[in-house]
Amino acid sequence: MILLNTMRIAVIGAGLAGCEAVNLLLKNNLTVHLYEMKPKKFSPAHKLSTFAELVCSNSLKTTRETHPQGMLKYELLSLNSLILSKALLAKVPSGDALSVDRVLLSKLVTDELMTKKNLEIITEEVDKLPEGYDYYIIATGPLTSENFSRYIADELLQSDSLYFYDAIAPIVDAESIDKSRVFFGSRFNKGGDDYLNIPLTKEAYFNFLTNLRKADKVPLREFEKPKYYEGCLPIEVLAERGDDTLAYGPMKPIGFDEKKIGFKPYAIVQLRKEDKEGTAYNIVGFQTKLTIKEQERIFRMLPGLEKAVFLRYGSIHRNTFIDAPKHLNITLNLKDKENIYFAGQITGVEGYVESIATGLLSALFLIFNIKNINPIMPSRRTALGALLSHIDNKIS
Known part of the structure; x- marks a missing residue:
């Protein structure tokens, strides 16, 4: 025994x-x-x-x-x-x-x-x-x-x-978000007003995309090869795959009432609560390897995030399996x-x-x-x- x-x-x-x-x-x-x-x-x-x-x-x-x-x-x-x-x-x-x-x-x-x-x-x-x-x-x-x-x-x-590279998304202070330029809601009304949403016109979307593609990125070391997990790609990698990749991916504009928004958005950025009190929000799908300076510059182009205070910046790290x-x-x-x-x-x-x-x-x-x-x-x-x-x- x-x-x-x-x-x-x-x-x-x-x-x-x-x-x-x-x-x-x-x-x-x-x-x-x-x-x-x-x-x-x-x-x-x-x-x-x-x-x-x-x-x-x-x-x-x-x-x-x-x-x-x-x-x-x-x-x-x-x-x-x-x-x-x-x-x-x-x-x-x-x-x-x-x-x-x-x-x-x-x-x-x-x-x-x-x-x-x-x-x-x-x-x-x-x-x-x-x-x-x-x-x-x-x-x-x-x-x-x-x-x-x-x-x-x-x-x-x-x-x-074996290994691959993974990235994490930035988190912003809720008080630094201009609530007059965003709206609460969930896609297809699943869950009520759980997300903050930033609607973008076609012009705003392509301005964001252009700046994102030109942004400075944190370089990998000489011996490192960029192998990414497809389910968590950096937003700038997605941006390189096509003009509308983001608009059909993490920034897809479906599931919302256009009358509530006031116009038909070309893309929508979602922010999700990080804590019960709603003091911080994660920018959904915005995992990134941009430099800190570029994260501040480009993400503050989004309506409502002009004065965003970043509690955590996006970053990239190597995963082992x-x-x-x-x-x-x-x-x-x-x-x-x-x-x-x-x-x-x-x-x-x-x-x-x-x-x-x-x-x-x-x-x-x-x-x-x-x-x-x-x-x-x-x-x-x-x-x-x-x-x-x-x-x-x-x-x-």
């Missing part, structure tokens, strides 16, 4: 996936050491000293049950997901999407885990797996430190890690080192909720392993099963 409390488990990384994994392990009376380098050291994109920080958008996407994103949320809630339960408490209005106050969500998750008796938090940067543990879950995310990335590639995988189908079993552990599990975006999934899901699943599969139980696999007809199928398409 295996005594669960004798198992030594290390979880590396206190992001969404790591925290979700830790919570399930603790619920099963396992002792966990959680390694997190914050607040001693921060990645280029992290700002908070607390756990489960959202570094890009504050939206966890739609809650519609008929949408894969909605299905995944309901499946995770049925499994008592820590992160999603706290996200509901930190929710800010955003139509049928689950958007959150990122500071509050991080605090709620951190406070919950800090109360656990079987958890020891070790605040230090990890450059290799710490010795003395029976099992590991690596949940260091797409911003895994350079030293640990090299260790994973050289020692655990014996191959190069492994070739999961090559290196991982369907149970998220390494094929040749089965006591080492991976979770979160480092496995190649994209999105907050997907990261949460792999965190929960990695812990569940680890528990099955400890108990010597054949893992119960979710059907491919479920959102969780479909997510796992990116690793092994043989799942039924």
Whole structure:
């Protein structure tokens, strides 16, 4: 008989996936050491000293049950997901999407885990797996430190890690927005007055586009090649793809009453609440690698943002992920080192909720392993099963 409390488990990384994994392990009376380098050291994109920080958008996407994103949320809630339960408490209005106050969500998750008796938090940067543990879950995310990335590639995988570049959008102070030049509302009236909207005439749109294309950008280093994730492209990259790419993308003008606006807009910029109080707004779809000076100049061309105070500038960062189908079993552990599990975006999934899901699943599969139980696999007809199928398409 295996005594669960004798198992030594290390979880590396206190992001969404790591925290979700830790919570399930603790619920099963396992002792966990959680390694997190914050607040001693921060990645280029992290700002908070607390756990489960959202570094890009504050939206966890739609809650519609008929949408894969909605299905995944309901499946995770049925499994008592820590992160999603706290996200509901930190929710800010955003139509049928689950958007959150990122500071509050991080605090709620951190406070919950800090109360656990079987958890020891070790605040230090990890450059290799710490010795003395029976099992590991690596949940260091797409911003895994350079030293640990090299260790994973050289020692655990014996191959190069893959990467792509991701960008984050700027946030502006709500009080600095001229409300007389914008209007509240959601597309197709889904959610009421949850967004601030900036309607643009054709002339204003093309003036913005022209300046955006000419703007100075933060250069990549000589050895870096710009590989971007298609779902989060910098706005200036989209602008280069065609004159109307933005007007048919993040700035599409559909779903609003033209009578309320007073004219037929050629494009609409949306701003989404960053916190419950509405003191800050994220410019939706405006992730960028423009220089700070150019962000101020060009985004202040938008009606209502002439005096915008930026609380966070857009930026670009490199994301790391492994070739999961090559290196991982369907149970998220390494094929040749089965006591080492991976979770979160480092496995190649994209999105907050997907990261949460792999965190929960990695812990569940680890528990099955400890108990010597054949893992119960979710059907491919479920959102969780479909997510796992990116690793092994043989799942039924």
